[in-house]
Amino acid sequence: MPTPHWRSVPRTAATDTIYGLALSPDGxxxxTASWDSLVKIWDVAAGRVEHEMRGHDGRVYTVRFHPAGQWVASGGTDTTxxxxxVATGAALWSQSGHSSLVYSVDFQPGGELLASGSEDGTICIWTSADGTLVRTIEGHPQYVQGVVFSIDGTRLVSGSxxxxxxxxxxxSGEELLRLDVINNGINSTQFSPDGTRLLLSNVDGSIGLWxxxxxxxxxxxxxxxYPAWSAVFSPDGKTIASGSADKTIVLWDAFTGAEMSRLTGHEKDVYCVAFSPDGKWLYSGSVDKHIRAWSLDSSDPRWETLSTAWQTAEAEDAKAAAEAAIALAEQTPAKAPASGLLGRLFGGKR
Incomplete structure (x- = not known):
């Protein structure tokens, strides 16, 4: 991957900390999930808010797009x-199966189920369509900070x-495996695109690959x-990006663990990072209330257009922002790489 190239394109997304963000399947x-109780849907090309969803009573910690892109799930301090x-911003359902704040949500790859992890140590599995509680899993004595489905959807991994x-x-909700992370609390979990490796970001600032x-x-x-709040794979599985309380984002070689680059610009903790589906862009959210867009391909012709769109949107120049968005829409992003084979444990039911 080329040396990351970026120019600061800050955009105030909320009146408070941005704790979670996610890209739609089409990019x-x-x-965004923020501590002002709002979930927002942004038009990436124009750098503007399409929908501002109100309903949570308190901080929102997590957001995730449904695999088909039509829904967004969220969780927060109100235990819901x-x-x-996504198209209208309308609330479809709200359920409370936890007794404390919800730190993480993840959709099953097929989209039928949604999992949530909570400060109360439990995991809930819901039907995506109507929010019916399928099962509650108990097994962690402390916070469940991360939940993620296996690529085939038959397994769920929790990090605590x-x-x-x-x-x-x-x-069944049966526990199949438990691993000690050597006296290190877990902040986030994610599978590699081929499903063979699990990525953890940890309280001591380390990034673990399992x-x-x-x-x-x-x-x-x-x-x-300082603590690593989040870590994600690029769509091709070759790069890892991590965000930390040290205000930086580090890009790592996913096979050697070598640091490839360190991105600076946020003024406070970087709580969340996410790659675009084509792998050419990285987005980050921070306690400094900004989203930043980072170009990971200096030759990408969309960079200048996106930069202009977000800056003009910030300046509330609607005409200029619209023109930039139209120009960007004419450039079709590449499709994300397909997933690979599953490991033995995640290859099917026992």
Missing amino acids: QRLA VRLWD RDCTMAVWDVD DLEKGGLIMEMEEHT
């Missing part, structure tokens, strides 16, 4: 999990502040000086 929309219509991660059978088939740590990256 055209960005969802909510589903929103109790310094363990666990693998659960989705149909092989769940063998039940072992592949490598640990330790360049952050």
